[in-house]
Amino acid sequence: MKIAVTVKQVPDPNGTPGLDSDNTLMRDREVVLDPGDEYGIEEALQLKDKAGGEVLLVSMGPDKARDAIRKGLSMGADRGVLISDPQLAGADALLTAKALAAAIRAEAVDLVVCATESYDGSTGMVPPMLAELLGVPQLTFAKQVEVTGQRLTVHRQTEAGYQVLEAELPALITVTAGIAEPRYASLKGIMAARSKEVKVMSLAELAVEPGRPAESVESIEDAAARAAGEIVEDDGTSGVERIMAALTAAKVI
Amino acid sequence: MAGILVYAEVAEAGPAAIALELLSKARELGQVDAVALGPGAREAAVRLGAYGARRVFLNDDRAFAEYLAEPATDCLAALIQRESPDLILFGFTSDSREVAGRLGARLDVGVISNALDISSAGGGYTAQVPYFGGARVASYRANNHPAIVLVRPKSFEASESGGQAEMVEIEAAIAEGSRRSRISERHDEVSDQVKLEDARIVVAGGRGLGGPENFALVEGLASALGGAAGATRAIVDAGWVPYSFQIGQTGKTVRPGVYIAAGISGAMQHTVGMKGAKVIVAINKDAQAPILKLADLGVVGDVTKILPRLTEAVKAKRGA
Ligand SMILES: Cc1cc2nc3c(=O)[nH]c(=O)nc-3n(C[C@H](O)[C@H](O)[C@H](O)COP(=O)(O)OP(=O)(O)OC[C@H]3O[C@@H](n4cnc5c(N)ncnc54)[C@H](O)[C@@H]3O)c2cc1C
Ligand SMILES: Cc1cc2nc3c(=O)[nH]c(=O)nc-3n(C[C@H](O)[C@H](O)[C@H](O)COP(=O)(O)OP(=O)(O)OC[C@H]3O[C@@H](n4cnc5c(N)ncnc54)[C@H](O)[C@@H]3O)c2cc1C
Numbered sequence: 001m002k003i004a005v006t007v008k009q010v011p012d013p014n015g016t017p018g019l020d021s022d023n024t025l026m027r028d029r030e031v032v033l034d035p036g037d038e039y040g041i042e043e044a045l046q047l048k049d050k051a052g053g054e055v056l057l058v059s060m061g062p063d064k065a066r067d068a069i070r071k072g073l074s075m076g077a078d079r080g081v082l083i084s085d086p087q088l089a090g091a092d093a094l095l096t097a098k099a100l101a102a103a104i105r106a107e108a109v110d111l112v113v114c115a116t117e118s119y120d121g122s123t124g125m126v127p128p129m130l131a132e133l134l135g136v137p138q139l140t141f142a143k144q145v146e147v148t149g150q151r152l153t154v155h156r157q158t159e160a161g162y163q164v165l166e167a168e169l170p171a172l173i174t175v176t177a178g179i180a181e182p183r184y185a186s187l188k189g190i191m192a193a194r195s196k197e198v199k200v201m202s203l204a205e206l207a208v209e210p211g212r213p214a215e216s217v218e219s220i221e222d223a224a225a226r227a228a229g230e231i232v233e234d235d236g237t238s239g240v241e242r243i244m245a246a247l248t249a250a251k252v253i
Numbered sequence: 254m255a256g257i258l259v260y261a262e263v264a265e266a267g268p269a270a271i272a273l274e275l276l277s278k279a280r281e282l283g284q285v286d287a288v289a290l291g292p293g294a295r296e297a298a299v300r301l302g303a304y305g306a307r308r309v310f311l312n313d314d315r316a317f318a319e320y321l322a323e324p325a326t327d328c329l330a331a332l333i334q335r336e337s338p339d340l341i342l343f344g345f346t347s348d349s350r351e352v353a354g355r356l357g358a359r360l361d362v363g364v365i366s367n368a369l370d371i372s373s374a375g376g377g378y379t380a381q382v383p384y385f386g387g388a389r390v391a392s393y394r395a396n397n398h399p400a401i402v403l404v405r406p407k408s409f410e411a412s413e414s415g416g417q418a419e420m421v422e423i424e425a426a427i428a429e430g431s432r433r434s435r436i437s438e439r440h441d442e443v444s445d446q447v448k449l450e451d452a453r454i455v456v457a458g459g460r461g462l463g464g465p466e467n468f469a470l471v472e473g474l475a476s477a478l479g480g481a482a483g484a485t486r487a488i489v490d491a492g493w494v495p496y497s498f499q500i501g502q503t504g505k506t507v508r509p510g511v512y513i514a515a516g517i518s519g520a521m522q523h524t525v526g527m528k529g530a531k532v533i534v535a536i537n538k539d540a541q542a543p544i545l546k547l548a549d550l551g552v553v554g555d556v557t558k559i560l561p562r563l564t565e566a567v568k569a570k571r572g573a
């Protein structure tokens with residue numbers, strides 16, 4: 001089975017806040033492989049362990065995004081494709097999906113694995129767009145995945161519980177955090193990753209035309225902040241007393 | 254004038270709350286129609302009209318409920334070609350986003366996702382989108398026609414217009430080969446607690462509870478108050494409670510009268526789902542926890558000690 005995992009490089013969730021004093025994006029900020037995509041890589045590696053095949057990582061981003069691919073290769077993925085092009089700066093979700101689709105189409109994969117949403121943009125739109133552009137069904141919010149021959153079964157997490165989804169390959173899945181514990185890269189894996197192929201492609205090579213983005217930013221402002229309230233130190237009784245008073249004032253008791 | 258089309262999620266039980274919220278807002282922006290697909294569509298049409306839909310385009314083919322995303326995308330694409338709306342509104346819910354994304358790619362117009370508000374100006378639309386987990390808000394102008402915008406649940410209050418919709422039966426228009434991602438089973442957790450997203454009082458627990466066994470303290474207080482229990486993603490991922498309890502960016506959005514945060518740090522991905530609460534009470538042992546900057550009342554103390562005493566006090570007062 002040939003599996004493509006989409007991987008995005010994002011600002012480090014554990015890093016410092018992402019704005020400079022002039023409110024622009026911090027340029028030298030630490031970046032990492034999106035933690036959500038580590039679950040996708042782990043799930044793909046487990047499927048490969050069972051059925052054999054190849055795990056391909058596809059990323060769109062600046063040259064630096066090579067590090068995110070390397071991380072996945074050191075976990076055990078086989079190859080990487082990096083789509084990098086100055087025209088992609090500020091790409092919207094649709095252009096991102098078009099670029100990823102072009103690279104994946106050229107590889108004729110059986111399964112595409114994405115995370116449900118990225119850590120930074122969090123639009124959640126790249127996976128359904130990618131499925132549409134590739135002409136494959138989507139099986140999303142997976143908390144469990146099973147492949148038997150050409151048959152794919154997914155347990156889809158929903159607001160109320162879960163559903164069982166079924167489809168034939170080729171297909172696209174999105175995985176939730178917690179589907180599988182991402183493995184650590186071993187020293188051997190890190191060494192091996194150095195000699196694995198990472199192919200860099202431009203938009204022209206993929207024959208993708210950047211269209212008009214869905215949105216233009218008009219302004220970015222501070223969110224309306226709630227006024228800070230009262231803070232009390234609990235001394236064994238004061239905490240409960242103050243909360244009871246607040247609940248009474250709110251007329252809920 | 255072309256208008257606004259609201260994609261109304263429906264079930265046999267009726268239209269989803271988000272559909273009524275979207276209609277209530279869309280009425281302020283222009284002429285609104287709704288589209289309802291799948292079992293329950295016909296029955297939902299009356300309520301959709303009462304919240305402002307001028308026309309309800311409907312088809313109750315079972316395929317819309319049996320297969321994910323693709324049948325609805327086909328039907329919408331055909332409808333949009335005929336009606337040419339300027340703006341199509343979806344809820345940012347797990348079912349609607351699947352359809353919106355496919356549609357945005359098929360029509361080659363893209364989407365604006367995760368919006369908190371939308372307004373019209375100069376013949377176009379502008380959406381407010383949370384940035385950096387909600388610390389900032391960006392205004393995005395929609396560039397393409399039609400504009401597709403996904404709005405977070407609970408962004409708008411649902412209010413009746415008292416209107417009556419014209420019902421317009423439409424073709425299912427499902428393409429050969431779009432019946433692919435089949436929903437073969439549905440498992441809904443049955444719970445006797447008040448629905449989290451509708452509860453007037455929410456008590457939510459985080460990692461500060463110390464362990465899964467202490468979540469009972471949260472549930473105890475919620476039940477004493479007649480409210481619902483919720484959770485952070487940290488404890489959902491740790492397996493203490495199911496995903497249906499999760500509040501925040503990747504979980505539910507709640508807007509209760511009172512929200513009590515127990516052992517929750519107040520990460521932006523959590524607060525984006527609860528900061529619309531009228532009154533926020535937080536219990537945290539760390540006086541520097543970000544949640545205390547948001548709270549109307551912050552109590553610095555041990556949640557495992559305070560919760561049982563608080564529950565007793567509530568029971569005593571309510572029983573009296
Ligand atoms: C705060 C914010 C709001 C934004 N809002 C919008 C908007 O409303 N509409 C819009 O069109 N764009 C928007 N963007 C831009 C958008 O984030 C980028 O286009 C991004 O490249 C793709 O979208 P995403 O990060 O939201 O991906 P999501 O759809 O949330 O990502 C889901 C998964 O898709 C895969 N994926 C996503 N991007 C890549 C990539 N570059 N390389 C490899 N795999 C990837 C990953 O597996 C990822 O986990 C926004 C950006 C920011 C920072
Ligand atoms: C893409 C993405 C999406 C996310 N979506 C969500 C989401 O939808 N919802 C969500 O909640 N999170 C979400 N998160 C995770 C979020 O960033 C935080 O990690 C999470 O909310 C933290 O949960 P917590 O407050 O329970 O845990 P912690 O951050 O560990 O906080 C525990 C708190 O408990 C306090 N505490 C400890 N012991 C006690 C005690 N005895 N008494 C009182 N207080 C005590 C501590 O001081 C601390 O403030 C998301 C993250 C990412 C990257």
